[in-house]
Amino acid sequence: MSNNRSSTRDGFGDAMIAIGETNQNVFALTADLTESVRLAAFEKNFPERFVQVGVAEQQLAGISAGLALADKIPVAASYAAFQPANSWGVIRTSIALQNLNVKLVGAHAGLATGPDGATHQSLEDIALMRVLPNFTVLQPADYQEAREATQVMVQHTGPTYLRISKISVPALQFLEPFAIGKMRTIQAGSDITIIGTGAVFSEVLAANKQLQDEGISVRILNCSSIKPLDVATILTAARETTGIITIEDHQIAGGMGSAIAEVLAATTLGKPCIRLGVQDMFGESGQQPELYKKFKISAQAITETAARILAKKY
């Protein structure tokens, strides 16, 4: 993509400028990553409501909790590899347990972070955040959805985690508006369901093209609201199609696919749910396309999995 306004972090940052204009209660906080998490414009436009805590993610979470007690709406952004990873205990006690209106943003999520390597590729943050009571967990899939998710997150009352990524991603067309607790349909279909979240849709769309060429009707869903989960849409997909493939730039343990598998395991539908994602490994340096290929978060992995499901070989 040549469009430099095409990452979810750009969508977040641009939304924050608009939010800063209209909502005087919104504060932005960072831990020495202002430009990377796209809050430089917020800092420039609203310096009085920008808080720099330094390289201190526990502090980022704790100060946010205190600001919420002062009836502010703090939006605290760092890399997902540092927040929630470095600050999870603070998030648990100071934010989740107190049910405070804090918005945490985990940027540079997943293998898509690329050359920085394993230390900076958060593959565990969805798992860490979706087990916390009171928290809402969102992951937009494109620039526009990131803008909308950021707006909705700030309007929503309650602690929320927003997972965004560094790379350019394709603009998607959805049949439904963004809403917490709802999946969004990218394509209706009747043979097999693919549910993705986050930066993976270039792979999903490429797989879809190939499957369509083979005469397979693919239902494509975007799970941008990981918690709460759109259970009704999952069950409908399980009833109406042969099986479900989930795909995400995250560990398959504890991620979006796990959440969907947990729903299906409590039904008698007996439909397969094959999860694509990182399989109990750490990442490594490289560009996103080569990493996605190596770790099987790829169009090829999707088409192979679809063939197995349709042949009932799983």
Next chain:
Amino acid sequence: MSYTKKDLAAQAREIRRHIMIMLEHAGSGHSAGALGITDVFVTLYFDKLKHDPKNPDWVERDRVILSNGHICPVLYATLASAGYFPPSALQTLRKFESPLQGHPHRGALPGVENSSGPLGQGLSIAAGLAYGLKFDELNNRVYCLMSDGEHQEGQVWESYLFAAKYNLHNLTVLIDRNQIQIEGFTEAVMPLESLHDKIVSFNWQVLEIDGHDLTAIAEAVQYAQEYTLQPTAIICHTTPGKGVAFMENKPEWHGKPPNTPEAQEALQQLREALGDNWRE
């Protein structure tokens, strides 16, 4: 209403008695720290704090953030004595479905401003709250009560940096320097001295007082309130287990309650002594 120092000393004695009865009844909990910091709680809630027990959500109230949540029997007993809720509720400490949770839970009881238990988190919350109140140009003060042992948590020092950077002079920290923690004396487990010099070097004003001298506590809190060039930390030198001879300065009483005979002995001691912790 205003209290004489003798009234406050009597109040402290009653709160210590509540603490012993509560902990004996609960069968678990933390004795030494709660008894040791009682005089500071009494000075705040019966003298220095701007608050209204009948209107716990009053927007102009000062905020008390308790960081070392395990000493909550003193918070609960003080809140009850100040009129936030009936003292009869104290008997439910740590019981099933009680609002008096084993560690304080925000929203469960009037007057409990924050949840705490895992150490080192309260000062960040207090600093964020102080930042927000100062931003709104409100006069509410924020008091953060901390243990000495929790200064071994790195997050605490992140908070000292933050509060100094933004000159949160509406924030006062009261440190219970009782020298003990779960496993023994702080200076053996992980030395903190010179705690005074460390905090001074983080660009805070630091006062050191006898944490059982009601006059000294009140004067230090007042001084911190009037000083606007830096946030203030008050190191309160206390005797853990204060008022109960067999608990005083004994690390083993950090995290356990008295059994029934021990509680009776403690109550007897507290009944006999009005305390030496006051002067007019």
